[in-house]
Amino acid sequence: MGDILTLVGKRLGLGLIILLVISLIIFFMVELLPGDIAQAVLGQSATPENLAALRREMGLDQPAIVRYLEWLGQAVTLDFGSSIVTDARVTEIIGERFMNTLFLAAYAAVIAVPVSIILGVIVALLRNSIFDRVANVVSLSFISSPEFFLGYILILYFAVKWGMFPAIASLSEGMSFLDLLERTFLPALTLVLVVMAHMMRMTRAAIINLLASPYIEMARLKGAPPWRVIVKHALPNAWAPIINVVALNLAYLITGVVLVEVVFVYPGIGQALVDAVSKRDFPVVQACCLIFAATFILLNLAADVGAILTNPRLRHPK
Amino acid sequence: MGLKKTDVLLKIRDLKIQGYSDETWVDIIKGVDLTLHRGEVMGLIGESGAGKSTIGAAAMGYARDGTRIVEGSSIEFDGIELTTSSEAEKRALRGSRIAYVAQSAAASFNPAHKLIDQHTEAPVQYRIKKRLEAQEDAIELYERLRLPNPGEIGFRYPHQVSGGQLQRAMTAMAMSCRPDLIIFDEPTTALDVTTQIEVLAAIRDIVDQFNTAAIYITHDLAVVAQMADTIKVLLKGEEVEEAPTDQMLENPQEDYTKSLWAVRSFTSPQKHRPTDGTPPLISVKNVDASYSNGPKILDDVSFDIYEGMTVAVVGESGSGKSTTARVITGLLPPSKGEVLFKGEPFPASYKDRSKDQLRQCQMIYQMADTALNPKVQISEIIGRPAQFYSGLKGTALKTRVDELLDLIELEPSKYYNRYPPELSGGQKQRIGIARALAAEPTFIVCDEVTSALDQLVAEGILRLLDRLQNELNLAYMFITHDLATVRSIADEVVVMQNGQVVEQGPKDDMFTPPHHPYTDLLLSSVPEMDPNWLTTLLEERGVDNIGDAASAKIDPDDDKVEGTQV
Numbered sequence: 001m002g003d004i005l006t007l008v009g010k011r012l013g014l015g016l017i018i019l020l021v022i023s024l025i026i027f028f029m030v031e032l033l034p035g036d037i038a039q040a041v042l043g044q045s046a047t048p049e050n051l052a053a054l055r056r057e058m059g060l061d062q063p064a065i066v067r068y069l070e071w072l073g074q075a076v077t078l079d080f081g082s083s084i085v086t087d088a089r090v091t092e093i094i095g096e097r098f099m100n101t102l103f104l105a106a107y108a109a110v111i112a113v114p115v116s117i118i119l120g121v122i123v124a125l126l127r128n129s130i131f132d133r134v135a136n137v138v139s140l141s142f143i144s145s146p147e148f149f150l151g152y153i154l155i156l157y158f159a160v161k162w163g164m165f166p167a168i169a170s171l172s173e174g175m176s177f178l179d180l181l182e183r184t185f186l187p188a189l190t191l192v193l194v195v196m197a198h199m200m201r202m203t204r205a206a207i208i209n210l211l212a213s214p215y216i217e218m219a220r221l222k223g224a225p226p227w228r229v230i231v232k233h234a235l236p237n238a239w240a241p242i243i244n245v246v247a248l249n250l251a252y253l254i255t256g257v258v259l260v261e262v263v264f265v266y267p268g269i270g271q272a273l274v275d276a277v278s279k280r281d282f283p284v285v286q287a288c289c290l291i292f293a294a295t296f297i298l299l300n301l302a303a304d305v306g307a308i309l310t311n312p313r314l315r316h317p318k
Numbered sequence: 319m320g321l322k323k324t325d326v327l328l329k330i331r332d333l334k335i336q337g338y339s340d341e342t343w344v345d346i347i348k349g350v351d352l353t354l355h356r357g358e359v360m361g362l363i364g365e366s367g368a369g370k371s372t373i374g375a376a377a378m379g380y381a382r383d384g385t386r387i388v389e390g391s392s393i394e395f396d397g398i399e400l401t402t403s404s405e406a407e408k409r410a411l412r413g414s415r416i417a418y419v420a421q422s423a424a425a426s427f428n429p430a431h432k433l434i435d436q437h438t439e440a441p442v443q444y445r446i447k448k449r450l451e452a453q454e455d456a457i458e459l460y461e462r463l464r465l466p467n468p469g470e471i472g473f474r475y476p477h478q479v480s481g482g483q484l485q486r487a488m489t490a491m492a493m494s495c496r497p498d499l500i501i502f503d504e505p506t507t508a509l510d511v512t513t514q515i516e517v518l519a520a521i522r523d524i525v526d527q528f529n530t531a532a533i534y535i536t537h538d539l540a541v542v543a544q545m546a547d548t549i550k551v552l553l554k555g556e557e558v559e560e561a562p563t564d565q566m567l568e569n570p571q572e573d574y575t576k577s578l579w580a581v582r583s584f585t586s587p588q589k590h591r592p593t594d595g596t597p598p599l600i601s602v603k604n605v606d607a608s609y610s611n612g613p614k615i616l617d618d619v620s621f622d623i624y625e626g627m628t629v630a631v632v633g634e635s636g637s638g639k640s641t642t643a644r645v646i647t648g649l650l651p652p653s654k655g656e657v658l659f660k661g662e663p664f665p666a667s668y669k670d671r672s673k674d675q676l677r678q679c680q681m682i683y684q685m686a687d688t689a690l691n692p693k694v695q696i697s698e699i700i701g702r703p704a705q706f707y708s709g710l711k712g713t714a715l716k717t718r719v720d721e722l723l724d725l726i727e728l729e730p731s732k733y734y735n736r737y738p739p740e741l742s743g744g745q746k747q748r749i750g751i752a753r754a755l756a757a758e759p760t761f762i763v764c765d766e767v768t769s770a771l772d773q774l775v776a777e778g779i780l781r782l783l784d785r786l787q788n789e790l791n792l793a794y795m796f797i798t799h800d801l802a803t804v805r806s807i808a809d810e811v812v813v814m815q816n817g818q819v820v821e822q823g824p825k826d827d828m829f830t831p832p833h834h835p836y837t838d839l840l841l842s843s844v845p846e847m848d849p850n851w852l853t854t855l856l857e858e859r860g861v862d863n864i865g866d867a868a869s870a871k872i873d874p875d876d877d878k879v880e881g882t883q884v
Contacts, residue, residue: 212383213425214420214421214422214425214426215425215426215427215428215429217382217420217426218418218420218426218427218428219428219439220380220412221375221378221380221412221413221417221418222412222413222417222418222439222440222491223409223410223411223412223413223414223440223443223444224413224439224440224443225409228443232431233428233430236428236430236431237428237429237430312429312430312475312477313429313475313477316474316475316477316478
């Protein structure tokens with residue numbers, strides 16, 4: 001087990017370094033933009049005296065590196081400063097919204113991951129059958145259509161024509177959990193359809209890739225039925241690539257929901273990001289970017305650790 | 319066992335199998351008959367492409383992907399016609415009544431499950447035994463097969479167990495349902511001689527104990543002589559002849575069989591070191607080496623290779639033979655010691671060697687399949703080193719490539735524009751040789767160059783290497799675990815064990831006693847054509863003094879021991 005801990009520790013350290021580099025990039029990219037925050041707050045008509053006063057007040061007269069370290073120091077304690085548009089704390093603006101986004105992503109993931117892995121196993125078992133082809137074509141068509149298009153189609157049928165689910169995923173205080181699930185079903189379903197194809201096809205490919213291995217032939221010659229060959233003998237050796245694709249798709253769920261949230265008017269972080277960008281609300285933009293980056297890194301780290309844990313050579317060293 | 323030897327268990331008639339290649343179905347097996355009685359062991363031998371494995375699989379009613387059993391063939395197992403049975407009926411026989419032991423146990427055990435869980439899979443599935451009963455039975459079988467720690471070894475994962483032990487665990491697994499028939503598909507080919515012997519002894523023992531019938535597939539005549547009651551010789555999907563083992567060994571009828579028997583006849587005359595004091599071409603001096611701070615792989619290795627001579631380096635896998643070659647070629651700089659070339663120090667890393675130093679040492683690899691880029695034309699494979707080292711261009715380069723193809727006895731015009739996958743194994747190995755020659759080296763490392771080839775083809779390669787040595791005054795470092803190859807081509811022999819040189823000297827000395835105990839173990843573990851060889855050896859030594867157990871008793875630091883007993 002010592003080996004695994006070292007490996008995980010190394011990956012964790014690497015993740016932190018990457019996050020640090022990203023924070024540098026995020027901070028200095030914003031720094032490179034023409035004009036500064038004081039200018040943006042006060043507008044074109046500001047007098048030089050006013051600008052200078054505000055800069056002093058906001059600490060903008062300090063060198064960039066000092067401000068970066070200050071910003072980073074606060075960010076570590078989850079304090080991203082205040083919005084320059086509304087003056088509210090950034091954490092207040094995006095905190096709740098980020099939780100909403102996490103909820104939507106988790107909702108979609110809880111459906112998409114098991115369904116696509118099970119479907120992947122089934123199409124691997126029935127490879128080259130009609131079912132395999134249909135599942136392939138359908139999942140590929142979903143992934144090839146833009147999210148907003150899928151979202152509108154779902155709204156058209158499930159909300160407008162059949163009236164089964166609400167078209168708008170607005171949240172209100174004191175909703176029951178079931179209500180919440182119903183309200184957010186359509187955006188979650190949209191996301192499920194978008195991410196399923198990758199995971200299903202990777203599961204299928206990873207399993208079929210192993211079918212030529214001598215140990216699969218051995219299992220067949222031991223009289224194991226086809227489903228057992230796939231589930232018991234191929235799948236346990238196919239986890240590493242599957243886990244990686246699952247992690248990538250989960251990261252996509254969290255960072256790629258902007259369009260879906262807009263279509264369903266869902267109060268998630270995507271909407272906040274769009275608002276902040278259009279209003280040049282830099283602290284919010286920076287905070288969103290950092291959160292997205294951290295999510296990506298964390299999920300990839302989880303995938304790495306997962307892949308390590310499914311490898312018997314690493315779990316049970318000689 | 320109360321069963322009459324005359325009961326027919328497996329009756330194959332007019333077996334035809336086709337394989338799909340280049341968009342058509344090609345005959346692989348062209349009408350083979352086979353009759354196997356209960357408790358009988360039949361050896362199937364032949365070169366690669368003879369269809370031995372395909373017949374073995376067909377005996378289980380199994381056609382590998384891309385092959386099909388042609389209608390009209392009949393495979394009758396204990397009264398059940400397999401060619402017309404449903405998939406489910408055939409599946410019900412596999413593992414329970416007919417079991418399979420594959421060539422590479424390391425690849426055929428599922429890496430994700432413990433050995434014992436794979437062992438109990440079939441008996442539990444067939445409801446022959448409950449899981450715990452099956453586990454107890456597994457432990458008993460492990461014990462019968464003389465696996466170390468039988469009570470514990472099953473609870474390990476395949477990668478935690480050595481090759482020879484895995485092969486025995488696989489034999490135990492095949493026995494789990496006490497089948498009537500076991501197909502052994504080259505079960506010892508991937509093993510070292512010292513390990514092979516204990517697997518052979520274990521297999522023979524257990525097949526005997528349970529009166530199991532077996533089809534034993536191998537290309538090694540000496541092995542089949544120990545194992546089989548009858549031998550069937552195959553060539554390109556057709557039967558050449560079949561006879562009881564004694565008769566087949568003493569008096570083969572067909573020319574092809576005779577040619578197989580005669581293969582090991584080639585011997586190159588032994589050369590001796592020059593006496594005029596010229597320094598050796600390559601001198602390995604007190605070399606230690608390890609991979610990225612891992613354990614020491616080489617421990618104080620020293621030997622010399624003189625111009626125009628062949629030094630065979632022998633030893634089991636893991637003894638450091640290939641690592642030594644990597645040190646000489648500069649791929650792995652040693653942690654201690656040095657390599658001298660004509661008395662001058664050779665830079666430790668290939669990166670620090672000049673072009674002229676690099677050209678001196680070339681390599682030929684075991685697997686020509688993977689050592690040649692399949693997407694590059696032969697002319698370019700051979701031409702690139704000629705261009706790199708000698709700066710040849712245009713017509714000069716083409717002339718040189720033609721010359722090299724001539725040297726390796728392949729007609730230039732026919733092979734110039736072809737790609738490696740279009741060639742046979744032996745031809746590919748010849749291309750590998752030509753590529754090494756293109757650099758105009760004085761020294762070539764031959765790393766197990768014949769072990770992936772059939773005996774007749776391997777002999778062709780040995781003859782070619784010998785001729786090239788005489789014509790071009792090349793020195794070879796010949797890495798091999800096959801002592802027959804050593805006998806035919808070596809001038810001097812270096813024996814390695816656990817990263818140390820345990821013995822070295824001229825070939826004639828090495829093959830005459832007294833030997834170092836390890837050399838003795840290696841020599842005596844090589845199967846001989848005498849069908850009683852294994853029996854006699856086991857009687858002389860006892861079952862506990864073969865294989866791993868025997869090599870463990872040898873102290874590699876021991877000085878030469880007088881006498882031949884261990």
